[in-house]
Amino acid sequence: MSPQSQKKYWLLKSEPSSFSIQDLAACPKQTTFWSGVRNYQARNFMRDEMRAGDEVLFYHSGAEPPAIVGTAAVVREGYPDHTAWDPSDSHYDVKASPDNPIWQMVDIKLGRIFDEPLPLDSLRSVAALRNMELLRRGSRLSVQPVSRSEFETVLRLAESKR
DNA sequence: GCCAACGTTGGC
DNA sequence: GCCAACGTTGGC
Numbered sequence: 001m002s003p004q005s006q007k008k009y010w011l012l013k014s015e016p017s018s019f020s021i022q023d024l025a026a027c028p029k030q031t032t033f034w035s036g037v038r039n040y041q042a043r044n045f046m047r048d049e050m051r052a053g054d055e056v057l058f059y060h061s062g063a064e065p066p067a068i069v070g071t072a073a074v075v076r077e078g079y080p081d082h083t084a085w086d087p088s089d090s091h092y093d094v095k096a097s098p099d100n101p102i103w104q105m106v107d108i109k110l111g112r113i114f115d116e117p118l119p120l121d122s123l124r125s126v127a128a129l130r131n132m133e134l135l136r137r138g139s140r141l142s143v144q145p146v147s148r149s150e151f152e153t154v155l156r157l158a159e160s161k162r
Numbered sequence: 163g164c165c166a167a168c169g170t171t172g173g174c
Numbered sequence: 175g176c177c178a179a180c181g182t183t184g185g186c
Contacts, residue, residue: 015184061183062183062184062185066184066185120185121185138183139184140182140183142183
């Protein structure tokens with residue numbers, strides 16, 4: 001685990017109809033590989049900056065309402081995303097191969113599921129989250145950095161709803 | 163289902 | 175290297 005001072009925080013988006021935090025909870029060891037990211041900026045975060053021990057906010061996009069629903073932790077650092085060269089996979093990339101993986105994934109393990117999801121529109125009214133990437137107009141990154149204070153603010157909000 | 167925002171592709 | 179066309183994301 002990296003030193004506390006270097007621990008980073010992230011937000012990962014997933015459509016719950018595709019993979020929800022409840023699905024993560026049902027995985028063996030509550031751990032899964034985070035495959036299917038097909039955006040270079042998001043890949044670079046996973047490849048270059050995510051470290052084991054980093055903490056993650058789990059976000060449900062396309063949900064009603066869209067919301068942060070819990071936490072997870074990075075348990076394995078970036079490695080090739082084998083789904084990229086699987087023609088039967090919905091995220092198949094014809095240019096990827098074992099010799100040229102192009103895309104990367106990490107492994108994450110469930111932290112906890114919040115008792116109450118924190119809906120996107122409720123986060124918009126929190127002053128401490130004013131600059132959060134998730135709340136930026138047109139923000140589409142599926143892997144995005146979160147500041148330590150933003151992460152802690154979100155945890156406090158989740159705690160206040162217990 | 164609409165559409166704004168954004169990333170990627172490819173002609174030039 | 176520009177930029178129009180196109181595809182995707184994702185809130186609403």
